[in-house]
Amino acid sequence: MSALDNVRRPAGEARSGRRPKAHEDLTAPTAAKPARASKWLAELWRPLVFVIILLAAWWLVTNQGWVAPFILPSPQDTWTTAVEHAAYLGQHTWITTVETVLGFLIAVVIGELVAVLMIYSKSIEKTAYPLILFAQVIPKIAIAPLFVVWLGFGMEPKVVVAVLMAFFPIVISGMAGLKSVDPEILELTSTMGANPFKTFLKVRLPASLPQLLSGLKVAATLAVTGAVVGEFVGANEGLGYVILQANGNIDTAMLFAALIIMSAMGVLLFAIIQVAEWFLIPWHASRRSTGSSAAGA
Amino acid sequence: MTATLPEPSATLTTPVVEVNDLNVTFSSKRGRVTALDGINLSVGQGEFLSIAGPSGCGKSTLLKVVAGLTRASSGSVHLRGSSVSGPRRDIGYVFQRAALLEWRNVRGNILLQAEMRGMDKAKAARRADELIEMTGLTGFEQSLPHELSGGMQQRVSLCRALLHEPDVLLMDEPFGALDALTRERMNIELHRIWRETGTTVILVTHSVAEAVYLANRVVVMSPRPGRIMEVLDVPLGKDRNYGTTMEDPVFTQISSRVRDLLGATHAGD
Ligand SMILES: Nc1ncnc2c1ncn2[C@@H]1O[C@H](COP(=O)(O)OP(=O)(O)OP(=O)(O)O)[C@@H](O)[C@H]1O
Numbered sequence: 001m002s003a004l005d006n007v008r009r010p011a012g013e014a015r016s017g018r019r020p021k022a023h024e025d026l027t028a029p030t031a032a033k034p035a036r037a038s039k040w041l042a043e044l045w046r047p048l049v050f051v052i053i054l055l056a057a058w059w060l061v062t063n064q065g066w067v068a069p070f071i072l073p074s075p076q077d078t079w080t081t082a083v084e085h086a087a088y089l090g091q092h093t094w095i096t097t098v099e100t101v102l103g104f105l106i107a108v109v110i111g112e113l114v115a116v117l118m119i120y121s122k123s124i125e126k127t128a129y130p131l132i133l134f135a136q137v138i139p140k141i142a143i144a145p146l147f148v149v150w151l152g153f154g155m156e157p158k159v160v161v162a163v164l165m166a167f168f169p170i171v172i173s174g175m176a177g178l179k180s181v182d183p184e185i186l187e188l189t190s191t192m193g194a195n196p197f198k199t200f201l202k203v204r205l206p207a208s209l210p211q212l213l214s215g216l217k218v219a220a221t222l223a224v225t226g227a228v229v230g231e232f233v234g235a236n237e238g239l240g241y242v243i244l245q246a247n248g249n250i251d252t253a254m255l256f257a258a259l260i261i262m263s264a265m266g267v268l269l270f271a272i273i274q275v276a277e278w279f280l281i282p283w284h285a286s287r288r289s290t291g292s293s294a295a296g297a
Numbered sequence: 298m299t300a301t302l303p304e305p306s307a308t309l310t311t312p313v314v315e316v317n318d319l320n321v322t323f324s325s326k327r328g329r330v331t332a333l334d335g336i337n338l339s340v341g342q343g344e345f346l347s348i349a350g351p352s353g354c355g356k357s358t359l360l361k362v363v364a365g366l367t368r369a370s371s372g373s374v375h376l377r378g379s380s381v382s383g384p385r386r387d388i389g390y391v392f393q394r395a396a397l398l399e400w401r402n403v404r405g406n407i408l409l410q411a412e413m414r415g416m417d418k419a420k421a422a423r424r425a426d427e428l429i430e431m432t433g434l435t436g437f438e439q440s441l442p443h444e445l446s447g448g449m450q451q452r453v454s455l456c457r458a459l460l461h462e463p464d465v466l467l468m469d470e471p472f473g474a475l476d477a478l479t480r481e482r483m484n485i486e487l488h489r490i491w492r493e494t495g496t497t498v499i500l501v502t503h504s505v506a507e508a509v510y511l512a513n514r515v516v517v518m519s520p521r522p523g524r525i526m527e528v529l530d531v532p533l534g535k536d537r538n539y540g541t542t543m544e545d546p547v548f549t550q551i552s553s554r555v556r557d558l559l560g561a562t563h564a565g566d
């Protein structure tokens with residue numbers, strides 16, 4: 001049995017010699033903790049610099065009197081207006097936020113449910129897919145008035161438009177994710193005698209997360225658009241309403257304040273999903289590569 | 298010394314796998330492909346059977362039919378006395394690619410088997426530890442698949458297939474992607490595991506040395522439509538030392554016979 005000894009030793013050597021990466025990766029989490037702040041800085045300095053340059057250009061253009069204030073308000077005017085009307089803006093921002101988040105969440109639940117149904121039943125897929133595509137190609141702005149007629153001036157039509165906007169990317173990415181499972185792994189689980197529910201929970205769903213989360217990012221930004229589009233059509237509250245009012249009064253400072261809040265809302269939602277991604281799919285190749293490039297930068 | 302040991306005749310014991318007049322035909326848009334034609338095969342309890350053959354001759358298909366993953370067009374397949382009519386859970390299956398779940402670490406991947414089967418948690422954990430130890434994966438329990446070498450991934454896949462102590466282990470070119478040295482090492486480990494567990498093994502491989510070193514019998518198949526060309530007994534004993542076996546005249550003789558058979562079917566693979 002000396003052959004076994006002979007063979008076992010090089011195996012150990014190979015492990016420590018040929019693949020040092022495994023050891024590095026194993027120790028990485030502990031080493032990375034104090035460096036977290038600088039890692040965030042490494043990720044964020046580029047967009048921050050860009051925003052600062054943009055602000056500077058804005059300030060320059062408006063303060064040199066190159067552009068009339070009613071066409072482009074100065075940053076300080078916008079800021080003053082925003083602060084002066086903080087309560088007003090806050091109240092309407094809250095409305096739009098609720099509509100957006102509600103619409104997004106409903107879209108996630110329905111979208112994922114439909115994706116799962118379509119994956120497990122060919123006939124459901126064949127029936128539902130054309131319908132979903134049809135619903136997607138109809139311009140939402142064109143059917144939004146209809147929802148106002150049906151559902152009134154409250155939050156409901158805005159939520160519906162947000163759902164409609166966010167739904168499509170969720171279904172598509174959810175399906176693509178669920179289909180991305182290695183067929184051999186599914187064959188394997190079938191030799192494990194697993195019931196379909198267990199296979200879904202332990203194999204299909206986790207495997208679908210990377211693609212699903214990409215879809216959710218798109219969906220989140222679209223949900224904001226959906227809510228505001230809904231408000232444009234008929235509302236007496238929300239950021240869309242604020243924008244319409246400001247437009248009517250040629251109050252561009254207020255309009256800009258609302259626009260900036262709206263964009264910030266979209267970015268925030270996107271960022272929340274990004275953070276969720278770090279926690280949900282730390283194993284995924286996309287996370288790995290950004291991780292190493294951030295460390296290298 | 299190993300060659301002089303009398304070979305326990307595997308064919309005398311009860312067959313674990315029995316294949317009778319098996320035909321498998323795939324029909325696609327481009328026509329029908331006969332993957333397997335008139336296969337008869339019987340594998341005894343505790344036997345190690347290697348299957349060699351040119352690419353596309355239906356080796357994978359044969360394993361999948363035995364596992365119940367692919368349907369037979371005609372003929373019958375029995376596994377442990379019962380007819381195979383759907384995916385069988387009384388087997389362990391190792392694919393050519395390790396087919397690990399990216400998000401589970403080594404332990405988690407091995408224990409998937411237990412979770413899916415609803416096995417006793419504590420018992421499965423103990424068994425997983427044993428297998429990790431046995432395959433030299435100790436220290437890597439928490440590593441994710443992408444942190445492992447190809448050989449280590451394949452070992453995880455092997456542990457997963459052995460966790461529930463299956464009576465039959467089906468392996469489809471499990472070491473095909475490995476370098477020659479790692480492959481040798483894996484062969485020795487597999488031989489030891491087979492001896493220690495007494496599992497019935499069917500191994501599909503492209504490597505003649507691997508096929509002969511590990512097996513009690515080697516099945517050589519012909520190209521499409523896949524038929525069994527010859528079945529060779531390998532009377533090398535149950536306890537084979539890699540180095541001495543390789544130089545054993547019996548080994549070289551059988552190996553060259555397998556090579557001749559394969560060479561006759563197609564020029565080089
Ligand atoms: N699902 C399928 N549909 C159609 N044809 C198939 C299918 N699976 C296998 N075949 C065909 O059956 C034949 C045998 O395939 P199989 O995968 O069993 O070969 P193999 O001996 O395992 O080859 P290799 O050594 O390259 O893995 C091939 O010609 C292949 O094209």
Ligand SMILES: [Mg+2]
Nearest residue numbers: 356357358469
């Ligand atoms: Mg194959």
